Amino acid sequence: MASSKSFSIQCASTDRWSLSFRLLYLGRGLPSKVSIFMWRLLRRLLPFPDTLQRFGFSMPSVCPFCRRDSASLDHCLLSCASVQDVWIYFADIFALSRAVASSIRSQCHSWWLLAPARSATMFYAQLLPCLILWFLWKAYNVCLHEGTAFSPAGSIHMIKREAFLISLSHPIKKSGGNGDFLVSAGLVTGFAAPLQRTTIWVKWLHPPEGRLKLNTDAIFSDAGAAGGACVRGSRGQLIVGLCFRFEASSAMEAETLSLQLAVQWCAAFAMAPFAVEVDSLSLANLISAHDTRIPWRIEPAVSYVRSTLSLWGSSIRHIYREANHVADALATAGLGFNTSKIFILYTHCLLRLSWPYFLM
Template identity: 30%
Template sequence: MHEALPTKLNLRRRHCVSETSCPICEAPREDAAHVFLHCPWLRPVWFGSFFQLAPDPSILSLPIWLEAKLSQLSNLESGSEQLISYLGFLLWGVWKMRNNGTFRGERPNPVLCLNLAVEASKEFLLETTTEFLPISGGHVNRGIRHWTRPPLGFLKCNTDAGFLRVGNKAAGGYIFKDDKGCFVWGNHRQLHAASALAAEALILREAVFAAMNLNMDRVVFEADNLGLIEACREQREKGEILAIVKDIRKCKLDFPNWIFSWTRREGNECAHVLARLALCRSIPPHWCAHLPQELSTTINRDMVASAMRESGVAEERSNPPDPP
């Protein structure tokens, strides 16, 4: 830490400001320990975190406290990497909330801070390991970084959403492709959402409603938000999107062949491109008949790459190496 953070106390020492009070709670001295441990809005954050603690008011040095906490987590028999990652993203979320309160006048949201830490640490761990991730009776290889075809006779619907915290602006899109990877149909829309997770849940629900209205009984719905997919598969509950997920689950009751699948961002690139174009309002009218160049290139690349990979796998299986 080395007093590098621009807290009010450090800014005063550098003669950048004339006062040192906390912009959130107006405590007379905003140092690093106050920002991350003692500001009143942090009580539900630390108590509601995986650590379930109430920081001792006598703690005056954040670096000393952090060093002790990291040492404690490092000595755990299991789960130390996950908890250290979570702690880092929790502190990062606290700092972001503090800055939003200081410069935008936004009231810090403990629940949002906790959710951001969970999602960010989970995404970080997924991106930095190639182990297998269990999902409802099967496994998803964390190392898979490409779009894959659905089973024969199925459609695959990739969904994604973009979210801008300023003004809570969001937009999303979904794309249906057949079992060869050819584009079938898609849609996009502007969304009213309070978070990226809510935006992704809303656009997935839109895709589910579309499939239901068109009586598509064999669909793989795929997204790159693991928490959302787990919620749709009834593996976990997420209060922020519970009502949306209940709608999705209700629809699935009439379509038992539907599958909800998680993929990495690289496997969801076509929906990501569509969501970004929608957020920027850069999608031309009648785009399904004349795909935007970037989207068309992405879909074609997915289709060709998937066919080549599957052809390679089939060739390897039909021509096994000679026994030694």
């Protein structure tokens, strides 16, 4: 808590109980209400009789669970014989000791330090003590204010149900075979499927013999907007490189204007490309799908490109940026010009671009 009375995660994480606050505020899956409750609990700010006594309030203090001992924070949420049934049930699932800890903080730490990092067991070993304390706190208030009897089995059921629902909203990956007992105990619905990684070889593909291919790209930044395009032959040789300067209000508009200007230049010099490639998937889909609604700012440009490509019998497709390096580099270089530029020789381009762009 800063002098300005503002609170942040950074303030909490620098507290002397750094392990507790790191788990409560940065842990994945813990509901916000439970996180705030645990902060108040570990700071002993919950309205139990022993806590209120520090502020000068004295009141009857009988545990609403066992109705024998005094109601204190540690007794009602940890050491009460009725409450111990709940702790022991979940401790047996995780093969933890049944011995009663000296305090709630020690009890939580014995759970939080139970399992190796980045495992399913660790995730639930950190989550469950928070849920247990949260539902015991709710049961304490129900018994205190409504006069009902405490049911350990009912609390266990609600804790398991909450853990099950969290497993649905935050699927976790199983590390080895150490998480199977969580499923059999009814705490987890299942585990997230392992991430499948696929390697894709990306390269610029040559057009058929005697045909041309047009690649375009654009850049949109605080420095302005610019476009780049290149026409290459069947052996990968550069026919022409183009740089455009224009005004645009979005990256999508910049990509569209760059494509329109490149197509207009090709039409003016009778260079009908066999194929057109862009690294904007949205633009490629917009040009290809004639039943798609076009944003009004780029409608004239999209309509022109559609009609021109249809007249040429050319196709447009999306490619990855790694296969569009030449157009991308020309667009970047275009930001350094005040007007549009045309490159018709490799040597002209090499003054602005590096060799590797032309070796792809």
